[in-house]
Amino acid sequence: MALSRQDVEHIAHLARLEVSEDEIADYVAKLSSILDMVAQLGETDTTGVEPMAHPLDMAQRLRPDDVTESDQREFFQRNSADVAHGLYRVPRVIE
Amino acid sequence: MARQTLAQMSGALATGETTSRALTEAALGRIDGGDSELNSFINVCADEALAAADAADQRRAAGDAGPLTGIPIAHKDIFCTAGVPTTCGSRMLQDFVPPYDATVVRRLAAAGVVTVGKTNMDEFAMGSSNETSYFGVVRNPWDPDRSPGGSSGGSAAAVAAGLVVAATGTDTGGSIRQPAALTGITGVKPTYGRVSRYGMIAFASSLDQAGVLTVTAEDAAMLLQAMAGFDPHDSTSADAPVPDYVTALGEDLAGKRIGVPGEFFDDGLDAECAAAVRDALAVLEGMGATIQEISLPNIGLSVPTYYIVAPAEASSNLSRYDGVRFGYRHADAADLEEMYKLTRKEGFGAEVKRRIMTGTYVLSAGYYDAYYLQAQKARQLIAADFRRAFESVDIVAGPTAPTPAFRLGEKTDDPVQMYLNDIYTIGANLAGLPGASLPCGLVNGLPVGLQLIGPAFGEAAVLNIAHQYQQATDWHLAEPGA
Numbered sequence A: 001m002a003l004s005r006q007d008v009e010h011i012a013h014l015a016r017l018e019v020s021e022d023e024i025a026d027y028v029a030k031l032s033s034i035l036d037m038v039a040q041l042g043e044t045d046t047t048g049v050e051p052m053a054h055p056l057d058m059a060q061r062l063r064p065d066d067v068t069e070s071d072q073r074e075f076f077q078r079n080s081a082d083v084a085h086g087l088y089r090v091p092r093v094i095e
Numbered sequence B: 001m002a003r004q005t006l007a008q009m010s011g012a013l014a015t016g017e018t019t020s021r022a023l024t025e026a027a028l029g030r031i032d033g034g035d036s037e038l039n040s041f042i043n044v045c046a047d048e049a050l051a052a053a054d055a056a057d058q059r060r061a062a063g064d065a066g067p068l069t070g071i072p073i074a075h076k077d078i079f080c081t082a083g084v085p086t087t088c089g090s091r092m093l094q095d096f097v098p099p100y101d102a103t104v105v106r107r108l109a110a111a112g113v114v115t116v117g118k119t120n121m122d123e124f125a126m127g128s129s130n131e132t133s134y135f136g137v138v139r140n141p142w143d144p145d146r147s148p149g150g151s152s153g154g155s156a157a158a159v160a161a162g163l164v165v166a167a168t169g170t171d172t173g174g175s176i177r178q179p180a181a182l183t184g185i186t187g188v189k190p191t192y193g194r195v196s197r198y199g200m201i202a203f204a205s206s207l208d209q210a211g212v213l214t215v216t217a218e219d220a221a222m223l224l225q226a227m228a229g230f231d232p233h234d235s236t237s238a239d240a241p242v243p244d245y246v247t248a249l250g251e252d253l254a255g256k257r258i259g260v261p262g263e264f265f266d267d268g269l270d271a272e273c274a275a276a277v278r279d280a281l282a283v284l285e286g287m288g289a290t291i292q293e294i295s296l297p298n299i300g301l302s303v304p305t306y307y308i309v310a311p312a313e314a315s316s317n318l319s320r321y322d323g324v325r326f327g328y329r330h331a332d333a334a335d336l337e338e339m340y341k342l343t344r345k346e347g348f349g350a351e352v353k354r355r356i357m358t359g360t361y362v363l364s365a366g367y368y369d370a371y372y373l374q375a376q377k378a379r380q381l382i383a384a385d386f387r388r389a390f391e392s393v394d395i396v397a398g399p400t401a402p403t404p405a406f407r408l409g410e411k412t413d414d415p416v417q418m419y420l421n422d423i424y425t426i427g428a429n430l431a432g433l434p435g436a437s438l439p440c441g442l443v444n445g446l447p448v449g450l451q452l453i454g455p456a457f458g459e460a461a462v463l464n465i466a467h468q469y470q471q472a473t474d475w476h477l478a479e480p481g482a
Helices: A005-014 A021-043 A073-077 B006-014 B020-038 B046-061 B103-110 B153-160 B177-183 B217-227 B271-286 B299-320 B336-347 B350-363 B369-389 B415-422 B426-431 B459-472
Strands: B041-044 B072-076 B114-119 B166-170 B186-189 B210-214 B257-261 B290-294 B395-399 B435-443 B446-453
Touching (some): A005 A021, A021 B369, B006 B217, B020 B072, B041 B153, B046 B114, B072 B103, B103 B114, B114 B153, B153 B166, B153 B177, B153 B210, B177 B186, B177 B435, B177 B446, B186 B217, B186 B459, B217 B459, B257 B271, B271 B290, B271 B395, B299 B350, B299 B426, B336 B350, B369 B426, B395 B459, B446 B459
Parallel strands (some): B072 B114, B072 B166, B257 B290
Antiparallel strands (some): B041 B114, B186 B210, B186 B435
């Protein structure tokens, strides 16, 4: 299936990826060829087949809602590009 | 000097013939001398390794050593290592220093294993050639113009070249088995949930599984023994007892039933690779196993199924890279949305972005049922084929990859051609099954892999057959440049 450049721009926005003008043609071509390859699945009869939820058919485990971790905020925040007063700083969101 | 095995090193440590410091210094020296061409390491942590080696030697002196105590290995740079940079092959995590160890790292360290460094890999494990790494391509020690496979290409090249005796890897669609095949070593991907995914940077969470790349199946058994088992930190970790893999190696093959799917010997398989795999099956038959043709009628759906499921899960998992709490950040964006978009544009490479885009598309409004839901149904059909096969055979066997190592750059312009490299390995991931690749021949001087796939939690049977094959043959001892 052939994607349009509008499709590519829309998907890129959903994925929060900036795509420059000169990349669009490459995305259109390569994503279209990937979608062509996966399209053969549409021809498979899956009537009555239960979609797989877990490879080994196991249920998700639950644990008691107890506090097990200690507060290591400063330590964890060392990996951030911009922190102040224990908070993560980002460009202004609210005018 | 011939490449050592982990079992040999373990023996030499036990008798006092060598020390962990000597082995670790030797490994660091080999990496220093031999890795500039291969580029199999992203980070070497010499100081930490030597300190861990000394601690292992003291532990041995105190009478508290196990079979792995003091053995130097490498970890794929997808496993978080506390205080040691962990990049996942991406610019996005170039400066990321994990605050904690992955369970795999922690368990091996607890057994006394020494980490000498972190190996190169396809960015976020997305690739089959190790050409998508931000830190450069890895070269195959058998021919530097060829790919070592991927995504655990650095681990594979490092073990094949004898820089380290073993390395960890991860396998989402073949990323342990395919590079093991292309570099002539042994690679084992356990059952989904057998080894904890905690601290292993996520690609496709319903498929990702940690394993090992080693010289022999015995070495793999020794490492998996320490890695496998329940971990409360991984919500999909299997709460099932871990059998004694090393003891199981010795079982003889009389009466073992090996199923060979006709679908694996298709037109896409190189004729000489097919002949090498058939020869290996004949060896197993000569050792008392019975070979029977089987059919996996839906296995042809595995590539399209995988290239819906894996990108879908990747697009979700990689949404965490927003530049806020960790990882690369575009520094001067005007607003938050622009910061996200530019951070992700600059932090991710081309293949990762293609997978994110594919995954976002197949999960987007109006397309979910046609793609993702249909793929999850096809996945059920593929898993059912394997379940049916294991009613009449103990192991499924076939080729690991369609060809020996291909040339660097040969497939980079055509993602679909690259994806077809995983045609024989993806099925085991979709069905959650354990698999292994072992060297079974050379074609034009390049290694060929025999793949074994077992039933869920059948690692012991896979390792047993692999080990018995390696007792009867010496393909696993063939070394590049020898």
